Amino acid sequence: MTPEELADGLRRRFDDVLLARGEVTVTVGRDEVLDALRALRDDADLRFTFLADVSCTDWPGRDPRIWMAYHLRSPERNLRGRLKVGLPEDDLRVASAVEVFPAADWQEREIYDFFGVTFDGHPDLRRILMPEDWVGHPLRKDHPLGGVPTQYKGAFVPPPDERGL
């Protein structure tokens, strides 16, 4: 199955299907994530049985602010697909995919840790890479980057996003 055929097939079921650079992206509403994941996994023609990756992107100042991206793989049909879900800034939560794909466990913990997204129904939602007492979510675009005080004339080297480069 070519990406074009995959996109056409998915259009019959999902409203928002995008084919770009040979990659197929399905966008669904926040409440439909688990249903969509289950449908993609169980469909006899698609068989997206492997969850390769869960990640997200932060777009402060936009709505939705966080875009979740689930990267699925169908070994049987040799396909790849991406499922995207937007989360609004004032309510960064989405259903955990662990019950559909146990592989999502650590990856969702990482997103919780780095972006502060809450996964409802996750069995063990704790920080994973940052220390437990860390304040904030470091991969958000507005997380302060610090800067370096120097001894030379008391100069302060500003963080990279404030250097005007």
Added chain:
Amino acid sequence: MAAGVPDELDGAQVGRGTKAQRLRDDLLVVNMGPQHPSTHGVLRLLLTLDGETIVDLKPIVGYLHTGIEKNTEYRTWQQGVTFVTRADYLSPFFNELAYCLSVERLLGIEAPPRAQAIRVLVCELNRIASHLVWLATTGLELGAISMMLYGFRERERILDIFELISGLRMNHAYIRIGGLRMDLPDDTDERIRGYLKELPRRFDEYESLLTGNPIWLERNRGIGILDAGAAERLGVTGPMLRAAGVPRDVRKDEPYSGYERYQFEVPTRTEADCFARYEIRVSEMRESVGICEQVLDSLPAGPVMIEDPKLRWPAQLAVGPDGIGNDEGYVRHIMEDSMEALINHFKMVTQGIRVPAGEVYMPVESPRGELGYYVVSDGGIRPYRVRVRDPSFCNLPALPEMTRGGLVADVVACTASVDPVMGGVDR
């Protein structure tokens, strides 16, 4: 899975005041790591023990988090290579390749054929080097000290070849967006061929040392079983999945960088234990030798970097009296001949390239499994987001499943057989 744990020890069935409850009280919680010689870097395992039996195991990671993903967001696209190469430090070329392939897909360009072939060559050499380190450290942990010496000895020779090619033993930043930093030096072919000829004999030596060794068999066979169903469910890829009989390999299923041109097998085993993983990795090293030879036999001539001056890195590197630097002729060209070339050089070095807005996910087969890069661009001069789907990070959650019900000593064999590289896990 709780094979080996008596039923009355199963948490759900413990009643108050029973004999089982008293046994429960004897459970011991032990920290293994983060500083422990056999946990492959700073990995901490929280063991719950009933005597010698593992009741539960929790991997705790994050001690080596260096913010590589975040860092790339504040550098130019080209600088990204020098960051991602440091993620999984045992397979730097794979990180570079996956990152560059992602950016190239966003740009809609392809590296020249010669660059693609050399990418395959360095990656396969890197696979051998990585598996050798795995074999060496696993040998060390399971009591085969001589294997440690042999493995690192052979790996050092590969690092010498990397130094010859890229100037650096590790963290090469050799694969660049649009091609390679520089072409192979003149005597590389000879050097690599000479070494490749020697390798299969070395592998025979390792196998004669380990495969029939009663201690090696005792420590590995039937240990850390992770069947295909559990492996897929938990998101496990690479040698661990192939040891469970699933012939999945990104190089074969979704060829990139011209892998479809080379003949090679994807070794599988069905035992799904630590021993099967050992056999897989040794077989993979033999296959990699074959791929390297095919690359050298069919190495196309031509440039190793795309021609487009708006995208290519504006340097021509050469080895000068003080190491690798810009070629004298090139420096003369931009400083004396062409103002436009100087402007272009300046703009490319300070700003770099612009990448059209969009997102891609690019997987490659690293020594540990599917290494995927999810790269998002907002059309600017820096990556908006670089997400590394590292196979070590995704394989490690299978460790509790593999060890539960086994013995403490087997935790060492199981952890080793996952081959986690903490630089990749924590990024």
